[in-house]
Amino acid sequence: MRAGLYFLIPIGILVWCLSVEELSAGLSAFWAAMAMLFQMVTQRPLIAWFRQQPAGPAWRQGWRDAIGGLEDGARNMIGIAIACGTAGLIVGAITLTGLGLRMTAFVELVSMGNVLLMLIFTALVCLILGLGMPTTANYILMATLMAPVVVELGAQSGLVIPLIAVHMFVFYYGIMADITPPVGLATFAAAAISGEDPIKTGIQGVIYAARTAILPFMFVFNPMLLLIDVNYGWELALVVTGATLASLTFAAATMRWFRTRCTLLEVGVLLLVTFMLFRPDWFMDHFAARHESRPVSELQAIAATLPDNGRLTVVLRGINLEGDELTKTVAVALSELSGDAGAPDAGRKRLAEAGLTLMSLGDQTQIGGLRFGSRAQRAGWEQGWDVVEVKMPNPQRWSEFWVYVPALLLLAGMWVRQGRRDGGAPARRLHTTPA
Template sequence: MVFDKRRKSAAELLKSETGDIRNLRPFEHYLVAVIAISWALFQLALADFLILESTIKRTIHLAFAISLLFLLNPCLKRPVKFLKFLSVTDRIPVIDYIFAILGAVTALYLAIDYEGIGMRAGMPITRDLVSGTILVILLLEATRRIIGPALSVIAIGFTAYAFLGPYMPDILAFKGVSLSKYMSNIALSTEGIYGIPIGVSASIVFLFVLMGALLDKAGAGLFFTNLALSILGRYKGGAAKAAVVASGATGIVSGSSIANIVTTGPFTIPLMKKIGYPPKKAAAIEVASSTDGQLMPPIMGAAAFIIAEYVNVPYLDVVKAAAIPAFVSYFGLFCITHLEASKLGIEGLAPEDTPDFFGTLKNGLHYLIPLAVLLYELVWLRHSPEMAAYRAILILFVIIFYQETRKSFSEKTGLKNAVKASFILIARGLIQGSKNMMSVALACAAAGIIVGVVNMGMGGMISGIVENLARGNIFLLLLITAMASLLIGMGLPTTATYIVMASLTAPIIVNVGGAYGYVIPIMAAHLFCFYFGILADDTPPVGLAAYAASAIADSEPIPTGIQGFLYDIRTSVIAFMFVFNPELILHNINSWPHALLIFGMALIGMSCFECFAQGWCLTRNKWYDIPFFLAASFILFNPGGAASLFHIDPGYKYYLFPLGIMIYGIVLFSQKMRMKKNDKKNKNPGAGAA
């Protein structure tokens, strides 16, 4: 079948994402390991004692990423006639050694001649232009190899437009740039490749990704899965509910939906199928829960830190803004699993399939210590994200030594073997962390090309075009942004999609909203772009997350992606809601009781919406139930909007809370009565006939 030909295994997708494709020879394996470990140790040193100018940090960060990528990823993933030398996977060909060295040297060029380039800013010499040109070409090729052609094609399109702008029709005309101007901005300053995105990648994101890789290598992913199963497995649809919780917990430290699926999916998907979920729905639940792992602070697919830089707020403000939408989104998926189980008549797991809670907690409690340290450092001590992650990693090193020592005592293998095993596990974690970072670093650098071109003067023209298309209608503008994010995100990782869309549309959303009386915080606009970038991960026909989950579930990837997207409609609803009700992102909310009230209303509102979306509450919905569910969810999600409809003073909008509950209660009562009536009919079939 065509789908069988297109389907990849989850492991292959993860290898593709992390660049772990080639089967290296022994000395090549050690070379890659040395580079990867050196990169990780360099980033750890930056967080503690190594002090470098920020631009130099960014150049070294990119040099490691680009050289490692060319050593690990072949030019073509499948052999092509007459070009088989470009798809070599059993060794590293000479051409890729050359590319790796050239990429590293040109990435470091800004650091090597830092003072000279600074002295001739805006007036590059021939050497500068040659180095910059080689860097741009190699960066786009490296990006194509690890995340596909989309971002490179978009960057090339923007670059071409920058040079050809004066020759475009009037509506698209742009003053254009010279090669000197282009290279000065893109490759020889912090306006392009070395801009904010890769700066955040170099200073913060690496440490969080490294922490996630170390936790994964230590076995934390399996612990989170077993803990969720031990708590929720015995309840209705327990395996699916456990999948949601496990993916949310894994998403706290993992910035990748595919890595999340590969970590939790092999355990949860077979259990979901075992208790009665169809393969397609089992895979779709895993897709939706793993994709939404990127919503969960603190990492949020690396975007949390970039949002903080773009919006110019402390990192904790991003965490605060993201918290309620993330938890409400996961609660919505939790509701979906329950409603699907009710529709299908699925019960919980058998006792023998449910891990023991206390045993699981006892064996894995130490995995929670680094996360507790991270939260303590961030929230209580208010340390910087990089310092918090660094100290959590140091604690994690100690935890790994403790874990391996305890294992050696139980298996009686000796302390020497425990120390050796600990160093091997840490080394593997450092290597995997560096491999995981390649796609993030290269995506941030390549997206910097687009941002740099936009900042050369094209941004105003693009803003005008988008604003004209929306005709000043904020709803239409949000819809255009959402559709563009989904289309671009099909070929880009979430972080890159966010960077591109936030650069182009976030300011327009704020400005157009203000012009038409909607006060839209800049944080809401940025999170809106980010949310729809995430949804692209399971949007057919690309949706790599759906391919990964379908390979585990043995389901068709396209129907799986469609089902996962339908489950993720709740995420798009939340995104629209917090634009029009910024209180959902706790904008100007500094009171715990107030925040908890908003959170409670949003949870109940999500429950109402999912009952509508799934066509089921206590029983199958009737057509007349739908207006009640929608009205209740709208009132609870956006009491201010409901107050304006009823011409109620906005100061009294929270008095509508009981109204929303009452409307929800009416439909629950109606369905309860309907169920009783049906039960009576079933028990007394002759009564109806009489």
Template sequence: MDQKKQLEAAGVENEAAGHGSLSQVALDELVASSDTGARTPAGLASKLILGVALVWSLFQLWIASPLPYMLGVGILNDTQARSFHLAFALFLGFAAYPAARSRLDLAIGLSVPALLVVLFMIGAKEGVNTWWIPVFGLCVMAAILAGSPKHRVPSWEWAMALLAAGSAFYTYLFYESISQRVGAPITQDFVVAVLGIMLLLEAARRSLGPALMVVATLFLVYTFLGPLMPAIVSHKGNALSEVVNHQWITTEGVFGIALGVSTSFVFLFVLFGSLLDKAGAGNYFIQVAFSLMGHLRGGPAKAAVVSSAMTGLISGSSIANVVTTGTFTIPLMRKVGFSAEKAGAIEVASSVNGQIMPPVMGAAAFLMVEYVGLSYFEVVKHAFLPALISYIALVYIVHLEAMKSNLQALPRSYEPGPLMQRLVGLAFAIVAICVLSFLVYYGMGWIRPTFGNKAGFVVFALLVLVYLGLLVVASREEALKLDDPNEPTTSLPVPGPTARAGLHYILPVVVLVWSLMVDRLSPGLSAFWASAFMIFILLTQRPLMAMLRGEGALLARVSEGFSDLLDGLVSGARNMIGIGIATATAGIIVGAVSQTGVGSALADVVEVLSGGHLMAILFLTAVLSLILGMGLPTTANYIVVSALLAPVIVTLGQQNGLIVPLIAVHLFVFYFGIMADVTPPVGLASFAAAAVSGGDPVKTGVVAFFYSLRTAALPFLFIFNTELLLIDVTWLQGVFVFLIATAAMLLFAAATQGWFLTRNRVHESLLLLLIAFSLFRPGFWMDRIVPPFQSVAPATIEDAVMQVEPGEEIRLTVDGLDQLGDPVSFVGVLPVAAGETGVDRLVGSGLQYVVEGETVRIDNVTYDSPAQEAGFDWDQIVTNVSIPNAQPSKYWMFIPALMLLGLVVLLQRRRSS
């Protein structure tokens, strides 16, 4: 309920509970309290906060650009850049966020420093002077207790901001000396680390609510008090010197991978989204969505889904997405007949889904690159199809809701042309886009070798020409303005003029996608070039548009462009305060996991609770991801659930014969962590939507949860059917998988919503669920008819591999010891190498063994071989060998599934007629 308290502190609790929707001022305050900082001081303090935010954005652009290397000035390594990044975030965290939002926040804020003092004193060994630890704790508690108003920053909070920033900056100032004493911290290291951890957790409470602060504190408790824990999760415990070294001095904890991704990639993508929004792209997306879909049944709701999807492409915040698009879409949904709860729930479901949609995925895409070890292109490729299917299904759910309630569409303000004319126009547009893409792709391939080092200038000149051409097109249309959704009548914008009025906003997105997907530049450099082009657009679009329209006042337009740019740079930095602090705080959790080995202990807990049943393991992991994700922003959410629960699925799945690619496991826990943004009682996105709609926030969250069941079903499906993630499929197979999976998800939505062609009967819903499952996982039924693997005796392993073509895989079940020396049994997948004999093939795969009667013992595993990657090690006992079995195509199972679908259609059409 801590998230609800955050809304109460914004003064919106009564209105959000159903007593009326909020004003725009209150909504802006709601977003600020959650994302950018609720404090609005006047005078010098305000200018200082804005100035620091501006400098932060400029610093991030500098380190991402090629300029430091070209000029030989300001070159920072990863650790030093992280130090600057966290220093900015902590300073702004204390300056922009007041001390307490509620009594619960205050109680937790006072309790955690006291608890940390106790833990640090317990962990301190003899010879370490610790009198200053309780002094620091009392000072932090006194500053929290003194409180701070929203409209000014007290002196003690400036002191906390400077001390926090200094603690983060310490690793930069003393980088050389620290690198020479890693593992042997001195008193100075102790002081800075203890103070830094205390202030970091306090900054997390202010900017993110108490949830992440509490979770991180519990992991510190576990780190220090390991011997006092239950036997299944106990460990030796760690001293203060070990924690200081691991969490603050090295890059294993606070300054680890998560903060590094925030520094290198995430900031620039958030900044790019902020600049794009300041330019007017957010309004453009909403208008285009309404012009295309507003005339359909439930049109405003469908447009809300599409506009939220487009906004979610570049947004890292569920609540900002809800409020930005929901301010316009929710009143229109209510106008055509949706209840307050359903209108809010549709906006919540679509906005939260923006966090699973590439290319940003709430920054999780960039973290997956580091954690999974895949390229950014591969991560986006695997994540794209489930996200797209989920959005298509949500549009269909909206359609079903409109059918159930017999809702009507909004009136068009124009007469559409004949259907054939529109189809021909659409086909022509598709062909034109394909031809243009072809020309651009091969044109770029000609420009680079032709112009060499000057190719970048040529590309920029061509981009400017295209930009000017699109501005000419836009200048001939009326400027886009949002209609007031609370007016009695609303006319829909005309699609053609609406789309043409903002085509230049798509150019920076094209630059970003091209850099990422075609040129395969790093995410940071790609976002830099896209942001640089976005800055150029912000500075020029107003004066150029004024010239083309003959409006005059060019100096005023130039000034407005600079103002937009400054606002975008400041907003981007303020949007990053919470993310920067979240990634650093989540680093404490990741550091505790690596220091204590709690991951393997958690796997034991899940195995005991599940009884070793595979579906029970997945279900428990999903529930734990949902619980751990409550109250956490998207980035911290993914860091926590992936660090704790992804290894659980990999370990227990392998022990139960389920070999899952690591990317599928990470997407599984990420999806369920994101569901926490929807699910009561802590779903902040649902409270934000209720604040706009005037509906009940808990009911809104419950309805949004049922709308999001399609998202919850997808992870279970792609764990067992990795084709949904486009793993090991051709492009033609990918198109086929997309069409079948989309049809299956639409049938699943029809079953869960109780409406297909007409209202479902119970047996029809069950049949639709069965059909959807069969389309998603045809292999499940085929495996029951013809097993995919044939088991042979371990002693016949040489003959078995000769029955398998080189490049195919066999599965070996082995008994051995895990990293902690405990007995473990698991299944490993071994690719078969080429060779004349079975022994040659196994040795070529890296596996050497000894046959002792009926027992096969692994004698050696070649370094960096497929056998080592599969987890095999010396002295393991092979208990079973499974080779592929000849099996008919699993797609034959579509025939009975489609026959059942025909039966349901026949029954419903007969009843509806």
């Protein structure tokens, strides 16, 4: 196991490029593949060098491993390519017939504009589709059809949902479809190993997996769990610690067992602590707004003063292809600032690097140009739409991590309370098993 731990490096590069650098999926996969090829070529020569063995045969074997890996990857991609091609046909038909806009309208009608209901509907569709197709095909289809819909409707509701968060949401429930009876392939494999009934095994698996079903929703409402907008090491440590504790407290609440058997009141406290650790921003929003509104005339000046990889958030208003006037909130990460932030064209250059060209029409500012494939285009910015508001982070707002303090105090108080309640019978506690 330890001999192959370095193969996790390409996976880390892939996650970093997708979540932190916010590169496209293709470019992120390219850099991860390059890292893997580099490792395959150099691992044997490095081992030979440490063991003081001849490096020539090791280099030749390393290149053979790399070429063999490319061949195996090409063979394994056949099934995925077929699924992608099929999904492309479906997407093409939906785009050409205008069904995509109807699908957006249908989801909006079913969810009544509520983002939470929309996500629940998307999760149910993922689970239903997973009953009849493999996980990979399910993910490709749902990510192609539903991910843009969720991002678009979230933007219309004023919620900036990163596309990677929606993909992780769809991916998670696509995997869960493998354990949902009656067609869960993983449950049949587990039942064959255990010798139990496949349907009962699937139902029990769903019960266990339901305790983690809340996680994909947290990806959407708290993108910091995906390392989005995490700028410092201490923020990363707090996010990871809070998410881990929240997962443990949620599992304890669903099992009704912490240090000992929990009462209904204690279950409620555990659920409250879970929500406080997963969504600290929700509580902080009730004390201070996340953003403050700034005039559109300051857009370029604000773009020049944002930190490296800072997110520019604006409200756009325009008319869609169906002729409906819409308002939506979008954001784009700006690249590192090159040169003096006080230069007159510093903001314009950063916007241009993100793929945006602004055009002033009297008192109005309009998206005059949008480069295809740019960060702004992928983030949902629309050419020809008016910028009606610029949102800046509220400097008076406290850090949302302060919500962790009362959450930890509640958890510590419950730990002490249960310890006192069960502290008089150590022998009984030793033999007690949770129901």
